[in-house]
Amino acid sequence: MSSSYISLCDDFYIDMHINTKLPLPRQRDTLLAFFERIQKQFPSMGCFSKGENNEYCLEEERNDGQCRWITLEKDRIGSGVVNPSTFEDAYQQDNLIIELAPYMLSVSHLDIDSLDVTFTMDFDYAGSHDEVIAEALFGSTAFNCLLDLPAVKPVAFSPTVVVALSEDCLTQGKISVESKTSVYEPRGKRQTTDEAISLSFTIRQFPSSSENFDARKSFENQHRLVEELMAEKIVPNFVQPLINVIAQKRLT
Numbered sequence: 001m002s003s004s005y006i007s008l009c010d011d012f013y014i015d016m017h018i019n020t021k022l023p024l025p026r027q028r029d030t031l032l033a034f035f036e037r038i039q040k041q042f043p044s045m046g047c048f049s050k051g052e053n054n055e056y057c058l059e060e061e062r063n064d065g066q067c068r069w070i071t072l073e074k075d076r077i078g079s080g081v082v083n084p085s086t087f088e089d090a091y092q093q094d095n096l097i098i099e100l101a102p103y104m105l106s107v108s109h110l111d112i113d114s115l116d117v118t119f120t121m122d123f124d125y126a127g128s129h130d131e132v133i134a135e136a137l138f139g140s141t142a143f144n145c146l147l148d149l150p151a152v153k154p155v156a157f158s159p160t161v162v163v164a165l166s167e168d169c170l171t172q173g174k175i176s177v178e179s180k181t182s183v184y185e186p187r188g189k190r191q192t193t194d195e196a197i198s199l200s201f202t203i204r205q206f207p208s209s210s211e212n213f214d215a216r217k218s219f220e221n222q223h224r225l226v227e228e229l230m231a232e233k234i235v236p237n238f239v240q241p242l243i244n245v246i247a248q249k250r251l252t
Contacts, residue, residue: 005230006083008239009121010196011065014090015080016219017116018101023074025105031056031072034104038070041096045070068093075113077101091223098215109213115205117222119230121239122196125246129179129197130154132249136241137177155181165203165225173229174202175238197242201226201234 005012025031035058039045044060045068051057059069062082070093071078079097081090094117101107125132134154138144147154160176180195203222207213 005119005121005235008235008243010124011083011122013080013082013118013120013122014084014087014094015078015116015118015120016094016097017079017118018077018097018107018215019113019116020075020077020107020111021113022111024072024077024107026054030104034072034100035070037100037104038096042068042093044068070097072105077105077107087223087227091219094219094223095216098219101215109207109215112207112213112215114207115215115218115222116202117219117226118200118202119226119234120198120200122198123242123246124196125249127249128154129181130157132197132242132245133157133159133177133179136245137238168208170206170208171225172204172206173225174200174204175234176200176202177238177242197246199234199238199242201230203229 035048035056038058042060045058047057047059047061049057049059053074055074056072057069058071060067065083066085067082069078069080069082077097079094081093084090131154134143134147134157137159138147138154138157146152156179158177158179160174162172162174165171165173176199178198178200180197203226205218205222
């Protein structure tokens with residue numbers, strides 16, 4: 001359940017993105033009809049805004065750490081929930097987007113370039129994020145030999161790894177750990193930041209050229225795979241080491 005992940009981090013996010021090959025519609029009536037249909041399902045989503053590059057967002061006010069959002073970019077539809085009560089609470093919104101996209105935004109199976117399902121965990125830490133990531137994830141790797149050199153400190157540790165999860169390479173997993181500490185902070189001063197270390201795990205599915213892409217079926221398989229790999233691989237090997245190092249550093 002999502003509550004178990006929320007207990008491990010400061011914020012937990014479940015996101016879905018539909019990446020398209022062609023630009024999404026930008027007609028006023030089409031956009032408003034799409035967002036109004038979403039608001040009908042989720043009445044608390046009342047904040048509508050336009051950002052840079054004609055990006056549109058419908059979201060709700062953050063309440064007790066929870067928030068929903070939907071975005072339309074040039075060639076990407078985004079759906080996310082911050083600190084959902086359950087996985088199903090987020091999946092309900094994602095499934096609505098998958099249902100609406102074909103007939104309200106003209107997104108056919110031919111137009112879908114890829115579908116992403118992402119779990120993200122934020123860890124608040126005011127010190128050097130790079131030092132935490134280096135100690136937690138690189139201590140027993142070949143990279144650690146560089147940190148043994150005199151006066152050396154990690155300044156840009158934001159690893160990203162992508163692996164194929166199927167023989168045809170159409171199903172891929174991406175693990176990313178992002179440091180928000182700036183490499184340009186003054187020398188000799190204690191590095192501090194108000195932002196969080198972000199760990200994200202994404203399952204991306206590319207369509208097969210031999211059959212029509214079923215977005216709903218793919219989404220069900222992807223979120224099942226994300227849940228399984230998070231529990232079996234990501235939490236014990238990435239999340240727990242980060243938690244342990246942050247806890248140790250806060251005591252020193």
